[in-house]
Amino acid sequence: MITEDRAALRIEGLRHSAGGRLVLDGIDLTVEPGNSVAVTGPSGSGKTTLLMSVLGLVKPDEGAIRVAGQDITRMRGRALAAHRRTHLGVVFQFGELLPELSPVENVALAAMLAGRDHRRAFAAAEDLLGELGVPLEGTSTGLLSGGERQRTAVARALITEPAVLLADEPTGSLDRTSRESVADLLFSLPARRGCALVVVTHDPAVADRADRLMRLDMGQLAEAHA
């Protein structure tokens, strides 16, 4: 009998070595649509490597990573890139936006790269940025505040309506007030948008907002209890 995988993300038996060391040593993680997980752990424990594996940018030695039901470890080249563009969104610590473009252009560009036509991409970008509280008028992204830039990065990650949203230290470059508001926004998204959210963070105040708190240490991912 074929049963459909309802999980947005399912990682099974993930092993990966880097620099002669087993960084990920049998990771299992399932995240359902509408749920969030925070991953903490010491510096160098492999948190970014885990996210890069889910993005298909690091090839694991062993294991399966199902994103929206399909094992990305078996995908290559264009098929992998297309699956990533369609089903995954990612927010990095410094936004990684194009500073000379406006916020609307940054977000619309992601939609156009995913195949949406110009008019629909710009309309959807304006709607989403309005909803996420980014000023739409006249400024280039490089002149926005840190919090507004991260909101723009969240919008860019969301514009394709991904099944899985990943964030790597999304509040790491922000002051306390912006950190709170960006964290509130991020953790509101699984309920509002039905995506699964995985956030890597060193900040306990951010991690505490997740449905599940996990700790990566010595290659193992386990439930962390406060």
Ligand SMILES: Nc1ncnc2c1ncn2[C@@H]1O[C@H](COP(=O)(O)OP(=O)(O)OP(=O)(O)O)[C@@H](O)[C@H]1O
């Ligand atoms: N391409 C690579 N070649 C060699 N070693 C690597 C490579 N990529 C990662 N590593 C090593 O793997 C380990 C995990 O790195 P990673 O960046 O995933 O940790 P992290 O938990 O995200 O750390 P931090 O919290 O400091 O960002 C580190 O020891 C790192 O040096």
